[in-house]
Structure formats: C-alpha cells, structure tokens
Amino acid sequence: MTSPNYKSWPFKEADKLRKRFSKSENIPLRFETGFGPSGLPHIGTFAEIARTTWIRQAFEFLTQRETQLIAFSDDMDGLRKVPLNMPQQEMLTENLGKPLCRIPDPFDACESYSAYMNKKLREFLDSYKFDYVFQSSYEAYTRGDFNEGLAIILQKVEDIKGIILPTMGEGKRSNWSPFFPICEKCGRIYSTRVTGYDAEKNTLDYICDREEGLVKSCGNKGTISIFNGHVKVGWKIDWALRWYAYDIGYEMYGKDLIESAKLSGKIVRLMGKQPPLGLFYELFLDEKGRKISKSVGKGLTIESWMSYAPLESLLYYIFQNPKQAKRLFWGIVPKSVDEYLTGLNNYEQLDAEKQPDSTIWHLFNQGAAVPDYRTSINFSLINNLISAVGADDIDLILDYLKRYDPSMDEFSGVIEDLVKKAMNYYRDFILPNKQYRTPTEKEKEMLKRLRDELENYDGNDENEIQSIPFSVARLCDESPKNFFKTFYEVVFGQERGPRFGTFVQLVGKEKALSLLDTAAET
Ligand SMILES: [Zn+2]
DSSP: OOOOOOOSHHHHHHHHHHHHTTTOOOSSEEEEEEEOTTSOOOHHHHHHHHHHHHHHHHHHHHHOOOEEEEEEEOTTSBOOSOOTTOSOHHHHHHTTTSBGGGSOOTTSSSSSHHHHHHHHHHHHHHHTTOOOEEEEHHHHHHHTTTHHHHHHHHHTHHHHHHHHGGGSOHHHHTTOOSEEEOOTTTOOSTTEEEEEEETTTTEEEEEEOOOOTTOOOOOOEEEEESSTTSEEEOHHHHHHHHHHHHTEEEOOEEGGGHHHHHHHHHHHHHHTSOOOBOOEEOOEEOTTSOBOOTTTOOSOOHHHHHHHSOHHHHHHHHHSOTTSOEEOSGGGHHHHHHHHHHHHHHHTTSOTTTGGGSHHHHHTTTTTTOOOOOOSOOHHHHHHHHHHHOSSOHHHHHHHHHHHOGGGGGGHHHHHHHHHHHHHHIIIIIGGGOOOOOOOHHHHHHHHHHHHHHHHOOOOOHHHHHHHHHHHHHHTTOOHHHHHHHHIIIIISSSOOOOHHHHHHHHOHHHHHHHHHHHHHO
C-alpha cells in the first residue's frame, strides 16, 4: 500500500517519526510529556498531552506500530519558592530547598506535596480519558532506572561542564555541578555543593552550606552514592537522562524551552544516544496578548470552559497550528464552538482520503467516533436568540430553535446541552456588557418604518426579509451600515448582531415586530 500524503501537522510529525525510526527496535515507540508538580495541572498541560496524543494516533495510523506516552512528573525537583496560593505557608517555607517528594502535603491529604499533585494530575488526565503511563521521577531514581545514565554523566562530568558552563553567568560557574546530592542530615537538595567526584566508586563528596533566598543549610559533610535516589541531576541534564533511560522518541515543548532542549540534546548525544524528535509550540497568551503566567494560574480553566462550551470546541481550538501563538480568553468561545460545529457539519461530506486531515478526525479517535451533526444551528445563533428573548427559559429557546430548523430534533441532545452552555455564557459574558441606547427621533422613525415594512411583507424568504432594512435605509437617506448599528444598539444593546433576515426567521415575525415596537417607543 502506498501511504497517502496527509497534510495536517500531526501527520507531518508522524511522518518524520516514521522515517527516523523505520528500523528501530524500540517497541513501543515512546512519547514523553513532562509535568512540574509544584502546582496543579493547567490548560498548558492539557494542550501538550492532547497534541502529543494526536501525533501518536497519526503515527499508529500510518505505521500500525504500538506507541506509549509517558507522563513524567519531576517530583524530585526541589521547592524554590512557596507558591502564594498554597495553605501552610510557614511549613512550606521551612521545607524550601527539599525535593517535592519529601515535603509534607500542605493539604494534609497525601504522604507528600508531590504525591498530592501527582494524584491531581492523574485524576485530571483520567477525567479526559487520555491514554498514558504515569512515571514519578522519585520512583524512577529510587528504583535505579537512571543508574546507568548517572554513571555515564559522572564519567563525563567535565564534558558536561563544557556544554553547560558557557551558558551561565560567570559568578555561578565555579560551584556548578550537574549533580545535586540530597543532604543526608537535613534532606535539602538546593543547599548542597559537590566537592569531589569518584567515578570508580560512583560517589560524590558534598557539603551542605549553600544558602540562597530562604533556603537554609545545615553544614553537614558527606560522601554519597549517585545511585538509587540519593542524588538528582539538574533539570537540563535530568531531561537528557530521561530520554536516555527510556529511549524517548518524541517530545514536544513550549517555545520558552528551545534553548534547554538544545542543551539536553547535546548531553544525550554525549551520553551516546539521539535526542527525541519534537516540535516547539507557541505559548498561550491572554486577551491583551501577554504571556499567561503559570504562577498566577487564574482565569480560564478547562472545567470552566466546559460550563460555557463543549470540551471538543476547546480541543478544536488547541488543534489549530500549534506554532502560532493563541490568545486564550472568554471572547474566543463563540467562534471556537462555531468552527467546531462547522467542522462536524462538513465532516461526512469529505472524501474518505481527506478525512484524516480534518481536525474532527483527530478529535474523535481517528474518525471512529465522529458524532452526527447536520444542522445550521450554532452557538452564535443560540446566543442571538437568547439576546432577543431572554435567558430564563430553556424550553422556550428550544421551541424557537425547533421552529427555525425542524431537523434539530435529530440532534436535540447535543443542542440542549449547547443551549444550557450558551445560557451560562450569555449570563456571564454578554449580558454584563449590554448597553441599550435610546434612539434619536430620526432613528425612531426609521425603526418604526422598518417595523411597518416588515408587517406588510407577506413572504417567508430570509433573503427578502434581509433586504427590507436596506430599502428602509435608502428611503431614509441613511447608510445601511449606520442603520444596522442603530438597530443592534437599540434592540440588542450591542454593536453587532445577527443578520436581520436570520433574526426574524429565528424569533418569528410577531416577536420581531413587538421587539421593534418596544425599540421605537423607548
Ligand atoms: Zn543539610
């Protein structure tokens, strides 16, 4: 079978993987995503895992080969700063500099800080039905997964310094070591300094005397094995170590990690293996185009998105070109939902060989579980309807929709859910911004004329109805653009709105007349 030339980005990545690993014995082919358990999983974690999953599925589809996704949690990482949103600030300050897996859980629910965060991560991934294998760094170190790699790093410590030191400020170079021994007395990792290496015995000499910021030290000196979790390596080396130990074939990362990925790539080559393939994605920005700060973590969460819109609409948005910076704020919800619904509407009509390039194919398990949705009803239309008739009565909205498009009955489950979500969206984001304007005398005249022309019209053709406001504007010597603006500001309390023809068909002529009556009388 000749393989088709799919154009969507997961296939392009999958194709690179196929070429690179065509003769590879590594089965299953491993993908990795990393997670820093100093905070809760967020939308960035979600996006990275979703995107990696799409590439995996494309690769499996192309090659019929097995893959695996390792969700790696760096719970050996030390706590450098107390996150402001955590309880027990004093306890955490006391434990600064210790690995996250050795700090008590500030929520008193699990055996450690990171055990709590890891549990949350797994619940999070499970709730979205991601397929992954969880790997704790602490367990990997302790079990000895990294011992072979650690021994190589110790043998090549001078070469590694040669790679890393030029990237550091001069002041930091003299004390730098790839290794962070965990102090046997106080348990801290960021308070120790390596004073000697023994590559034959695989041990390090260290002293616990570094004090940076609020991280304390205890003065302890010792000699310690580099194996089985007594020592961790700094994170760029740690990244290379994981690639090395688990033969990772693919890992993507945010644009902010490009330089780190290059260094980790050099290190894994030095250790004797190739770095994984991967792409860097652009980070999410807020409404004003600023980088969304992880530590602030406010605003848009996946749970809250799901109260306003289907999860698939978020996935649809995340799927689009990962190399393009995306703004993530509530204003994008209606457009994302409508693009998703349009995608669903069009899917069945695509030629079978074109379907794998559709976002919908990737969203629904290689096209195997695409829901049937063929109706013109979308999120904007529902929002316009709610704007016109109010957000109090879901049955009323559904009645209007049924009259507008009787075929919706077939998809009533999906639409009912959409209406509920649209009502939440309307209440929280549209209603608070509405500003109804009192029309001038001339505008009142025009609205009244529009009302009368509509009343006199006997037909039921959306385009003919749409032409009415144009002829009224012409007769009143007003530009259509200004007239529509007046109409939306007075009737809807907003600058833009639905096509007039769609609006009348949606609410029915009677309701449209009464809305225009009210508008002309204000
Ligand atoms: Zn110590």
